[in-house]
Amino acid sequence: IQLTQSPSFLSTSVGDRVSITCRASQDISSYLAWYQQKPGKAPNLLIYAASTLQSGVPSRFSGSGSGTEFTLTISSLQPEDLATYYCQQLKSYPLTFGGGTKVEIK
């Protein structure tokens, strides 16, 4: 299953609302997760089951969608949100990831 993320790069300002899209090549129901990866660090789980916030993740992060189209939204971007964001499908093997969206703070 191929996952296509857009945009691949985002330059935005603190306080802005940010949306990242992930499209699956086939129906994956809600078997989608979002991860944040800061430079030089391992990924960190933000959202699972398309819209469930992982424990400890700030509430400014939210996820939506099902089937083939999904969105990660950051309601008010903070400086510490500088990172690359990946979607992952857990519907079938091989597990696959989107190509990533790098978020830069202006």
Place this chain on the structure above:
Amino acid sequence: QVQLVQSGAEVKKPGASVKVSCKASGYTFTGYYLHWLRQAPGQGLEWLGWISPNSAGTTYSQKFKGRVTMTRDTSMNTAYLELSRLRSDDTAVFYCAREGSNSTHAFDLWGQGTMVTVSS
């Protein structure tokens, strides 16, 4: 403290093998599947497979079958990834990640990563 701690960086020659370890602490090692992934420099994430620390059962990505072996030592709470017949394009950071007990089994705990460099 719940964590996965991986072994240190490796430099290998083409054709050699590498074995990376992933030591779990702070939780029941046999209670969660462990997955292995890699990330080439400046690239995205690629899944290699998983191991059940309880049964030692494995599932590998078709891309790596024949080159990858995942094992575990329950007495040491440690999982291992061995990749053989290394090529230069295997240069990457390798991660272990725990499959969580959430509804879709997303990866809720990651190791810090192990850099493997393949160079002659």
